[in-house]
Amino acid sequence: MQPDLLDRAQTAHALQQFRRHSPLVHCMTNDVVQTFTANVLLALGASPAMVIDRDEAQQFSAIADALLINVGTLTRERADAMLAAAESANAAGKPWTLDPVAVGVLSFRTQFCQQLLALHPAAIRGNASEILALAGVSAGGRGVDTTDTASNALPAAQALARQTGAVVAVTGEVDYITDGSRTLMVTGGDVLMTRVVGTGCALSAVVAASCALQGDRLANVAAACAWLGLAGSLAVANSNGPGSFTPAFLDALYTLGGEDSL
Ligand SMILES: Nc1ncnc2c1ncn2[C@@H]1O[C@H](COP(=O)(O)OP(=O)(O)OP(=O)(O)O)[C@@H](O)[C@H]1O
Ligand SMILES: Cc1ncsc1CCO
Ligand SMILES: [Mg+2]
Known part of the structure; x- marks a missing residue:
C-alpha cells in the first residue's frame, strides 16, 4: 500500500496541541x-528532564507525561535504570519511546533492545539500519550511522510495528511512519542534518513527547517528524554549515508555525 503524505493542517494542529500541553518529557x-535534546524540546515548548538514577528514573517516569529511552551510550547500570523506568511508565499508563541507536552492531545493546520490545514501546524511532536490525532483517549500520535508505527499511518498519504494537518511524531522506497497517510519509529536511550529531536523537525525544498528545498517535508521531524536517529545511536556508545550522535549527523550531512556515 502506498504511504500517504501527512497534511499541513494536521501538522499545524498537532504543533498547537504540543505547545498548549507542553509535555513533561523524561529523557534517558x-x-x-543531552543538551541538544533538551534545547530542541524547549524550543518547541516541551519541558525536558534528564533523570538517570535507577530509583529516581522509576519514580519520575510515573510522573512525567512521556519517557524516552535512547541506548546510544548504554552501560549495564543504565540498562537496569531504563528497564525500571519503562516498567514504571507502563504501570502508570505513560507512553515510552525507544531510540535503538546502533542496534545490531553491538551484542549487548542488541539483546537489551530486544528485551525492551517486550515492554510495549508506544513508538520506535530509528534510522534505516537500526529499524532493519531491530526487525531482524539485517545486522546494523556503520556505528551509529545508517548504511541503508528509509524506503528500503519500510517493510521492516511495518513488520516491526505489527510485531510490537508500536508506531515505528524510520527516518532519512524521506521519513516513514507506520503502525503496520497505515503508513504516512514526511518529506523535508536536508542531508546537512546528518552532519550535526543528534538530530535523530532529538527527533526521538520529540516523538516521545508527541505520544503524550490526545488523538491519533500515528499522525502525532508523523507531525513530530514534519516539524523537525521543516525546521531543518529553514535552518539550512539560513546557515553555512554544521556550526551555524545548530542555532538556526533551534530558532526555526521556536518560530515554527508563524508567518506561514507551516
Ligand atoms: N538525506 C536527508 N535528506 C533530508 N533529511 C534527512 C536526510 N537524512 C536525514 N534527514 C533528517 O535528519 C533527521 C535525523 O534523521 P536520521 O535518520 O539521520 O537519524 P539518526 O541517524 O538516528 O541521527 P543521530 O543518530 O545522529 O541522532 C530526520 O529529521 C531526518 O528526516
Ligand atoms: C555519536 C554517538 N555515539 C554514541 S550515541 C551518539 C549520538 C548519535 O546517535
Ligand atoms: Mg540515531
Whole structure:
C-alpha cells in the first residue's frame, strides 16, 4: 500500500496541541546529545528532564507525561535504570519511546533492545539500519550511522510495528511512519542534518513527547517528524554549515508555525 503524505493542517494542529500541553518529557538518552535534546524540546515548548538514577528514573517516569529511552551510550547500570523506568511508565499508563541507536552492531545493546520490545514501546524511532536490525532483517549500520535508505527499511518498519504494537518511524531522506497497517510519509529536511550529531536523537525525544498528545498517535508521531524536517529545511536556508545550522535549527523550531512556515 502506498504511504500517504501527512497534511499541513494536521501538522499545524498537532504543533498547537504540543505547545498548549507542553509535555513533561523524561529523557534517558546518550551522553553525546543531552543538551541538544533538551534545547530542541524547549524550543518547541516541551519541558525536558534528564533523570538517570535507577530509583529516581522509576519514580519520575510515573510522573512525567512521556519517557524516552535512547541506548546510544548504554552501560549495564543504565540498562537496569531504563528497564525500571519503562516498567514504571507502563504501570502508570505513560507512553515510552525507544531510540535503538546502533542496534545490531553491538551484542549487548542488541539483546537489551530486544528485551525492551517486550515492554510495549508506544513508538520506535530509528534510522534505516537500526529499524532493519531491530526487525531482524539485517545486522546494523556503520556505528551509529545508517548504511541503508528509509524506503528500503519500510517493510521492516511495518513488520516491526505489527510485531510490537508500536508506531515505528524510520527516518532519512524521506521519513516513514507506520503502525503496520497505515503508513504516512514526511518529506523535508536536508542531508546537512546528518552532519550535526543528534538530530535523530532529538527527533526521538520529540516523538516521545508527541505520544503524550490526545488523538491519533500515528499522525502525532508523523507531525513530530514534519516539524523537525521543516525546521531543518529553514535552518539550512539560513546557515553555512554544521556550526551555524545548530542555532538556526533551534530558532526555526521556536518560530515554527508563524508567518506561514507551516
Ligand atoms: N538525506 C536527508 N535528506 C533530508 N533529511 C534527512 C536526510 N537524512 C536525514 N534527514 C533528517 O535528519 C533527521 C535525523 O534523521 P536520521 O535518520 O539521520 O537519524 P539518526 O541517524 O538516528 O541521527 P543521530 O543518530 O545522529 O541522532 C530526520 O529529521 C531526518 O528526516
Ligand atoms: C555519536 C554517538 N555515539 C554514541 S550515541 C551518539 C549520538 C548519535 O546517535
Ligand atoms: Mg540515531
